[in-house]
Amino acid sequence: MPHELFELFTNTQSQEAENFRKRIRVYNSLFSFTSFGVKVDNNLASSKCGIYTFRVLGQVFHTLPPLNPHEGKPSHFQLYFWDNDNEMANRMSIFDNADIYEMRNNSPSVLLYSRRLFQQYAVDMYIKLEMTRLDYYRNNQAELRSEYYQRIVDSINCGQNRGSEIGKRIVLPASFIGGPRDMRRRYLDAMTLDRPDLTxxxxxxxxxxxxxxxxxxxxxxxxxxxxxxxxxxxxxxxxxxxxxxxxxxxxINNTDQFDDYVSAELPQKEKNPRLFDLVVKHMMHGPCGHLNSKNSCMIAGQCKSHYPRKFCERTVQGEDGFPIYRRRDDSQTVDVRIAKLNNQWVVPYNPYLLMRCDCHINVEIWSxxxxxxxxxxxxxxxxxxxxxxxxxxxxx
Structure with a gap:
């Protein structure tokens, strides 16, 4: 491929290259043998309403014109046979202001740089593959055991009581993307993401x-x-x-024993990385208060669970029977959602049960x-x- 033409595909600074890529489908039509017949979704195939997206509606077909041009104006493959001496002029007459660029053999592929033309190519190839698969399913219904779906009783059960409405039914397997059985399978797969029975x-x-x-x-x-x-x-x-x-x-009556069963601190990540990750994942409250006044625990501007708790060097028994667990100020912080949190935000837990169950387990010793x-x-x-x-x- 000439360097000048390759630059038109890859150069992002040149206005000429930008115009070339924008009108690349037009240039491609100049050299095509057949016309590309399709109903395009013009709402998406326009850069005025967001990102250009080539989307087709209905069936795609390629029209082959007759050998003789209509009204003396050749197009598509007629250009290769009609009036060869004026082939370039005939091509130029199809589109206004269309520059012709020559391509040579052994050139690097520029398909991925073709933007709109690449979208058209991808859609065209996908539809060809889909039509091939549909033809196979149509001609191999016996292998799909379609006779089980073609009984008159099934048609009556579906509400069809007129003979004109009961025809030969083509059964599509679940492997056909976009078919009824495929869509049903996708629906069931989506529902399994939130199945209360499994939960x-x-x-x-x-x-x-x-x-x-x-x-x-x-x-x-x-x-x-x-x-x-x-x-x-x-x-x-x-x-x-x-x-x-x-x-x-x-x-457990002695406050010195409380720390053997319940912890309200972040563990040392270097000593126990798995426990550290589980505490960060399951046992960090909030953030709430001034860090997030809209959290669900906030009532009248205060956290109903009294977070963040105060630092405490050792566990002591509270006056109301609720212990005040050890929360040392060790300067260790973790990123939780939108804030950096320390030991003041740790919900009391038992390290053994937390590592075994891998879920939120709040453990308290009350008396x-x-x-x-x-x-x-x-x-x-x-x-x-x-x-x-x-x-x-x-x-x-």
């Missing part, structure tokens, strides 16, 4: 494993009793609230009547409901 099964498996770890393996000590309630959030994700009562000799009363009330509070009374007239 519930995985959730139940993790609940059963969690109960086994707490009651049989006694990760917190021997269990005297436990109770839990399952709730479903508004978008369908289930969770449980569990109260575990340990036997007297296994109760005192206030905490027990709150827990039992929360577990047995029942479902959310609204009472509505409709009376006659305008009264509600």
């Amino acid at each position: 519930s099964r995985v959730f139940r498996a993790k609940v059963q494993d969690l109960k086994k770890e707490i009651t049989l393996k006694a990760v917190f000590g021997e269990v005297c009793a436990y109770v839990y309630v399952v709730e479903f959030q508004k978008h369908g994700l289930p969770h449980i609230h569990m109260l575990v009562i340990l036997k007297k000799e296994h109760k 005192g009547l206030t905490a027990v009363k709150y827990l039992y009330k929360y577990i047995y509070k029942g479902h959310d409901k609204v009472d509505v009374h409709i009376a006659s007239g305008n009264e509600v």
Whole structure:
């Protein structure tokens, strides 16, 4: 390919090259043997309404004109046979202001640089392949067992009761892109991304494993009793609230023991990278407050969960029976959503259960009547409901 012509495909600074690429489909028509017949979506095939996109509607066909030109004006392959002495002039007469560029053999491919012409080529090749596949399906219906779909009873069940409306049905396999069975398969695949039955099964498996770890393996000590309630959030994700009562000799009463079972700090990434990633993924609250005043936990300008918590060098017992966990100011921060968060934003967790279940598990050690009363009330509070009374007239 001449260097000048290659520059027209690749040069991004020249206005001449830009005009050439813009009218490249016109130049291509000058040398084509057949006319490209298609209904183009003009709303997309225009740079005035966004990015130019070559989109066809309906069937694509290539028209071969007769050998003799109509009204003495040759076009397409007629140009190669009609009046060869004036071939260049005949080509120039088809389009106004169309410059002719010569291409030679052994030239580098510029197909990917052809922009609009490449879009036309890709669409044309795809439709040719699709038509070939459709012809195969039409001529090989026996291999697809289409007789099972062609019974008159099936037609009647579909609502067809007129003979003129019952014809030979061509069955397309699920492998044909865009066919009814392919679209149904894609719909089912999309629905599996949010299947509550699968979510519930995985959730139940993790609940059963969690109960086994707490009651049989006694990760917190021997269990005297436990109770839990399952709730479903508004978008369908289930969770449980569990109260575990340990036997007297296994109760965790000393604040020095709290840190053995519950942590409210970011672990050292160098020592335990997997636990660090799980804490960042599942156990970071917010951000809320001044970092995000529109977070769902914000009520009257305050976080209902009291985050961010204050730094604390050691775990102490709170006055209301709720412990204040150790949250040291170690200058470690992580990027969570839109902010950098530190230990003040960590939700208390048990490292072993977090690594085993790989989900949000908030673990707290509570003592005192206030905490027990709150827990039992929360577990047995029942479902959310609204009472509505409709009376006659305008009264509600």
